[in-house]
Amino acid sequence: MSDIAPEAWRRYLHLLLDGFRAEPASPLLRPPLSKDELYRAMLSLGGSGDCTG
Known part of the structure; x- marks a missing residue:
């Protein structure tokens, strides 16, 4: 996930x-x-991308 939203960890640490x-x-x-x-x-x-079940 680091290449998708590299600063996202800061939000979760703050929470x-x-x-x-x-x-x-x-x-x-x-x-x-x-x-x-x-x-x-x-x-x-590791998700398949298929959200239809």
Whole structure:
């Protein structure tokens, strides 16, 4: 996935660390993956690309 969205890990690390804080959550610094980035990431993890079941 590093070639699809190389900075995505920062968003997930931020979410994880926010979960450990006692004070309210802070705004996320990175946007979520686009539908295309998510699709390509899932394919790179071994998905078949067929979402019809």
